[in-house]
Structures are given as structure tokens and as C-alpha cells.
Amino acid sequence: xxxxxxxxxxxxxxxxxxxxxxxxxxxxxxxxxxxxxxxxxxxxxxxxxxxxxxxxxxxxxxxxxxxxxxxxxxxxxxxxxxxxxxxxxxxxxxxxxxxxxxxxxxxxxxxxxxxxxxxxxxxxxxxxxxxxxxxxxxxxxxxxxxxxxxxxxxxxxxxxxxxxxxxxxxxxxxxxxxxxxxxxxxxxxxxxxxxxxxxxxxxxxxxxxxxxxxxxxxxxxxxxxxxxxxxxxxxxxxxxxxxxxxxxxxxxxxxxxxxxxxxxxxxxxxxx
Amino acid sequence: xxxxxxxxxxxxxxxxxxxxxxxxxxxxxxxxxxxxxxxxxxxxxxxxxxxxxxxxxxxxxxxxxxxxxxxxxxxxxxxxxxxxxxxxxxxxxxxxxxxxxxxxxxxxxxxxxxxxxxxxxxxxxxxxxxxxxxxxxxxxxxxxxxxxxxxxxxxxxxxxxxxxxxxxxxxxxxxxxxxxxxxxxxxxxxxxxxxxxxxxxxxxxxxxxxxxxxxxxxxxxxxxxxxxxxxxxxxxxxxxxxxxxxxxxxxxxxxxxxxxxxxxxxxxxxxx
DNA sequence: CGGAAAATTGAGACTGATCAACCCCGGTGG
DNA sequence: CCACCGGGGTTGATCAGTCTCAATTTTCCG
Numbered sequence: 018x019x020x021x022x023x024x025x026x027x028x029x030x031x032x033x034x035x036x037x038x039x040x041x042x043x044x045x046x047x048x049x050x051x052x053x054x055x056x057x058x059x060x061x062x063x064x065x066x067x068x069x070x071x072x073x074x075x076x077x078x079x080x081x082x083x084x085x086x087x088x089x090x091x092x093x094x095x096x097x098x099x100x101x102x103x104x105x106x107x108x109x110x111x112x113x114x115x116x117x118x119x120x121x122x123x124x125x126x127x128x129x130x131x132x133x134x135x136x137x138x139x140x141x142x143x144x145x146x147x148x149x150x151x152x153x154x155x156x157x158x159x160x161x162x163x164x165x166x167x168x169x170x171x172x173x174x175x176x177x178x179x180x181x182x183x184x185x186x187x188x189x190x191x192x193x194x195x196x197x198x199x200x201x202x203x204x205x206x207x208x209x210x211x212x213x214x215x216x217x218x219x220x221x222x223x224x225x226x227x228x229x230x231x232x233x234x235x236x237x238x239x240x241x242x243x244x245x246x247x248x249x250x251x252x253x254x255x256x257x258x259x260x261x262x263x264x265x266x267x268x269x270x271x272x273x274x275x276x277x278x279x280x281x282x283x284x285x286x287x288x289x
Numbered sequence: 290x291x292x293x294x295x296x297x298x299x300x301x302x303x304x305x306x307x308x309x310x311x312x313x314x315x316x317x318x319x320x321x322x323x324x325x326x327x328x329x330x331x332x333x334x335x336x337x338x339x340x341x342x343x344x345x346x347x348x349x350x351x352x353x354x355x356x357x358x359x360x361x362x363x364x365x366x367x368x369x370x371x372x373x374x375x376x377x378x379x380x381x382x383x384x385x386x387x388x389x390x391x392x393x394x395x396x397x398x399x400x401x402x403x404x405x406x407x408x409x410x411x412x413x414x415x416x417x418x419x420x421x422x423x424x425x426x427x428x429x430x431x432x433x434x435x436x437x438x439x440x441x442x443x444x445x446x447x448x449x450x451x452x453x454x455x456x457x458x459x460x461x462x463x464x465x466x467x468x469x470x471x472x473x474x475x476x477x478x479x480x481x482x483x484x485x486x487x488x489x490x491x492x493x494x495x496x497x498x499x500x501x502x503x504x505x506x507x508x509x510x511x512x513x514x515x516x517x518x519x520x521x522x523x524x525x526x527x528x529x530x531x532x533x534x535x536x537x538x539x540x541x542x543x544x545x546x547x548x549x550x551x552x553x554x555x556x557x558x559x560x561x
Numbered sequence: 562c563g564g565a566a567a568a569t570t571g572a573g574a575c576t577g578a579t580c581a582a583c584c585c586c587g588g589t590g591g
Numbered sequence: 592c593c594a595c596c597g598g599g600g601t602t603g604a605t606c607a608g609t610c611t612c613a614a615t616t617t618t619c620c621g
Binding site (some may be wrong): 172173213214215216220237 | 608609610611617618
């Protein structure tokens with residue numbers, strides 16, 4: 018555990034920036050318990066930040082690096098349920114529980130602040146801090162529900178496109194261009210998250226690359242044709258089937274030709 | 290909208306029974322805003338109790354009947370995300386949102402109380418009422434996460450067995466024996482909930498029946514062999530494959546022969 | 562440099578989706 | 592009372608998308 022250095026850029030997305038000295042907030046006339054100066058800790062790739070079932074002692078804003086949330090069902094089924102990046106807060110959704118309901122595992126060397134749970138709960142009582150926190154929580158449950166629907170009714174290619182677009186938009190949210198991203202997670206993690214196998218993910222990435230949607234070398238991913246990816250995401254039919262090697266046309270690949278079928282509810286495996 | 294009659298048995302599981310006059314609570318020395326006497330309303334089968342995206346004006350404890358929660362993703366994919374029975378509270382998970390994030394649709398004629406959202410929020414501030422409410426909320430997110438893992442990594446038969454066991458235990462929780470249940474939802478709803486097609490659900494139910502796990506006539510379901518169902522749920526291999534008509538042995542069907550493989554994580558499509 | 566983990570690629574099997582026909586049952590109106 | 596009708600449910604045949612198993616390559620790291 019080290020004393021934190023005021024690393025502004027990485028704090029600028031933090032939920033707690035307004036009340037955290039580390040982020041440069043001025044304590045000013047705040048009452049003592051309203052200002053934070055949390056310690057920060059470093060987790061090595063593969064180490065677990067918090068463990069499912071263990072008491073909730075703190076939450077962990079990700080300063081840099083990244084982590085995955087892993088849920089293990091009573092029967093032993095494991096699944097990645099979320100990816101966390103700088104600005105996200107590990108363990109936040111458990112703030113009102115006795116125990117963490119997922120484990121968080123660092124996917125690379127990752128630095129997080131350590132905000133005691135009492136501080137979180139105290140801040141939740143103050144209306145001005147409550148709202149942003151709730152908004153973050155809601156965004157996460159929204160995301161999880163979208164994932165549920167995706168896994169429940171969309172094809173593999175759609176799900177993967179969804180993830181890539183999501184990662185890109187996260188990337189964008191924290192400044193960098195959304196085009197170039199470094200996947201911190203393994204194919205296995207991606208597969209688990211999407212309810213697929215790692216082979217399928219690998220093949221799909223190759224196919225995306227072969228039709229010019231992306232380029233990928235190991236974990237270096239470039240999104241070449243965001244619109245094309247969106248098309249794949251939105252249209253069940255638009256699963257690119259073209260592993261051929263030749264590149265007769267160098268156009269951005271796959272121009273939207275079909276006016277996007279509204280009401281895909283009919284297409285899915287089952288409706289409501 | 291009718292004036293509610295004090296129908297104790299149905300109120301006995303209600304989250305609000307301690308503070309609700311309809312449930313027979315004694316207002317006693319409570320401060321005025323702490324006691325409830327909500328109106329109750331009747332929804333016909335198919336009518337929607339609250340709609341996704343609409344402002345949260347109230348929550349709806351189910352008095353009798355049942356409903357499904359339906360989520361519609363931005364792209365139009367629809368999926369049933371939960372089934373609600375007497376004692377459950379429709380819209381409760383949206384208590385801190387501006388808008389409902391799912392729609393609730395009655396699956397049969399259903400009576401719910403109408404608890405204004407302000408009352409809910411007020412009660413959330415009082416520690417003694419906060420806890421049970423949070424517990425309910427957590428139970429739901431736990432359930433939803435289990436569903437996620439189920440859809441993401443379990444086989445169709447396992448998922449269906451899971452649902453049946455879950456319905457049975459819900460049934461039990463509210464008094465009745467868990468053996469006999471009346472499915473309020475259509476095959477389509479079940480399929481949507483489990484991420485399958487209605488045909489698959491139908492076939493699976495037939496197979497379950499053919500191997501003596503259940504009997505089913507229309508929507509009248511009897512669970513003949515709960516242990517067998519659990520085995521199906523827990524063991525990916527134990528998918529009953531035996532549509533044959535003959536019934537050489539009349540034993541409870543499928544005695545557990547294999548010692549349940551621990552760590553099914555290996556078996557699933559992907560691990561964490 | 563060597564070994565292990567991660568990723569790719571291929572061939573084949575199998576689950577579950579799709580398409581289609583039929584049935585069952587309750588309701589409606591002649 | 593019965594014929595018709597429509598929605599929900601069943602069943603069958605077929606097909607496609609993914610999983611599975613296995614071999615190989617690449618990368619990472621000591």
C-alpha cells in the first residue's frame with residue numbers, strides 16, 4: 018500500500034473526485050467525514066481485489082489497469098459478469114450487502130483506491146452525492162440486463178460486436194480514440210462474458226478481421242469500420258460470412274444495404 | 290380501483306405487512322407517514338401494470354395472481370426477466386430510478402396494491418424497514434445473476450429444471466405444497482425467460498414427463514421426482530434421453546448414480 | 562533457450578433453432 | 592347443439608450455429 022500521488026487525469030472520471038483529496042478536491046468547509054483521502058493499492062495481474070462471499074469492507078475505484086467481475090453460482094458455474102476500467106468502482110454494487118456478491122480479479126497490474134465502506138454509506142445519505150452514485154449503479158444494472166438479453170437471444174457475432182463497440186465507447190469515455198484498444202482480457206474471459214467458448218470468439222474475431230471490420234494482433238485491436246460493426250450488432254442476418262483471403266475491394270467493407278429490420282423481436286428465439 | 294379488504298393470508302408475505310393497515314398492522318404510535326393503507330387494483334390477464342420507460346409513481350405488491358417482467362433492449366429485443374407471484378413487489382427494483390426499467394404484465398387476472406413511491410422512499414430511510422426491503426432487492430439481483438449464468442453456460446434441460454424447481458420453491462414459500470403448480474405463464478414466456486424457443490420448452494417438458502420427473506397437462510404441472518429434477522439441474526450429463534413409451538420400471542425414475550461432478554466450471558462453455 | 566499458457570485452426574458431432582403441420586380447447590355465432 | 596375459428600401447444604423433419612476434441616502455432620516469461 019502506497020501513499021497516493023495526486024494523479025489528476027486518472028481521477029477525473031472517478032465517482033469520488035468531488036470529495037477526494039487525492040483527486041485535488043478542496044476540503045474547504047466540508048465536515049470531516051465528507052472528505053476522502055483513500056490509500057491506493059496495487060494488484061498484480063490475476064490477483065483478486067475482493068472475493069465473493071467475503072464481507073464488504075471497502076469499494077475500489079480503479080485508478081489504472083482493469084479488472085473483471087466473476088460470479089460463481091452455488092453449483093460452481095463461473096461467469097465473467099463485467100469488465101472494469103479506470104473510473105469504474107469495484108464492489109460498488111455490493112455497498113448495501115453484507116458480502117460481496119462477485120469476485121473482482123485484476124486482468125493486469127492494477128491500481129485501485131481503497132474507500133472504506135462506511136465512507137460510501139455516509140456519502141449515500143447526502144443527496145448531492147447520492148445521485149451520481151445511483152446513476153452509476155443503474156448504468157451497471159442496465160448493462161447487465163442488456164447482456165442478459167444478448168446472451169439469451171442474440172447470435173454469437175452480434176454479441177461480440179456488441180462487446181467491441183462497448184469497449185470502444187468506454188475507451189472514448191475516458192479520452193482516447195475509440196478506434197485502437199488493447200484487450201486486457203483473455204479470449205476465455207470474453208467467451209465467458211458472452212456465454213460462448215473461446216474457440217468461437219477466436220474464430221469470430223478472425224472473421225471480423227477477414228471482412229475488414231477490425232484488425233487484430235493478439236490483444237491489439239483496431240476498429241476499422243465501426244458502422245459495419247454496428248450493423249453486425251443490430252442485424253442478425255448481417256453475420257459476415259467471408260473468410261476468403263483475396264481483398265478485391267478495399268472499401269470500408271459492408272455498406273449498409275438493408276434498412277435495418279425494426280422489431281427484431283420476431284426474429285429472436287422467443288418473444289415476451 | 291377498489292377499497293381493499295383485509296385479506297390476511299395474501300398479505301402475510303408482503304414486504305409492507307408491518308406497516309400496512311390492510312394487512313392488519315396496528316398504526317399505534319407510528320408517525321403518520323409510516324403507516325400505509327394503499328388502494329388495490331385489478332389488472333386483467335395481459336394488461337400491463339407498469340411500463341418500461343415510464344416514471345416510477347408507485348410500486349405494486351402482488352396480492353394475488355401473477356405477472357412477468359419484460360425488458361426491451363434499445364434495439365427492440367424483448368425478454369422476460371422475472372416472474373412475480375403473491376408477495377413479490379412489482380417495480381421495487383426501480384425505486385431509486387426516474388423511470389421503470391422493465392414492464393410488468395399480468396399473466397392472469399391479478400390484484401396488486403398500489404404503494405406510492407414517496408412512501409417507499411420514506412420507509413427506506415428508516416433502518417428497521419430498510420433492511421427487509423434491501424434483502425428482497427438482493428434476492429432478486431441474485432436470482433437474475435443466476436439466470437445470467439444459467440443462460441450463459443447451462444444446457445436447455447438444466448435451465449428448465451432450474452425454473453421448475455424455483456417455481457416449486459416459490460410455491461412452497463407461500464404455503465402450498467411445491468409438488469402441484471399451475472403455470473401462469475405461456476410456453477413462450479418460459480422460453481423467453483430461459484433464452485430458448487417455445488418448441489424446445491415444449492419438447493423438454495414432454496421429455497421430463499416421459500421419464501417420470503413430472504406430469505403435465507396443459508398448465509397443470511406436478512413435480513413427481515424433485516430429486517431427479519435437481520439431478521438434471523446440477524448435472525449437465527444427466528439430460529434424460531428416453532422418449533420410449535414403455536414403462537418397464539415404475540421406480541421414481543433416475544436414481545442418482547454418479548457422484549455429482551464438482552467444479553462444473555470445466556464442463557461449461559467457458560470458465561472465468 | 563525451454564516450457565507453459567494463450568491463441569489459432571480444423572474436422573466432426575450435437576444441441577437447439579427453424580419451418581411446417583397438426584391438435585387441443587375454449588369461445589362464438591349460427 | 593354444432594360448426595367454425597383462433598390462440599396456444601405439440602410433434603416432426605431438417606438445418607445451422609456452436610460446441611467439442613485435437614493438433615499446431617504463437618507468445619510470454621523465467
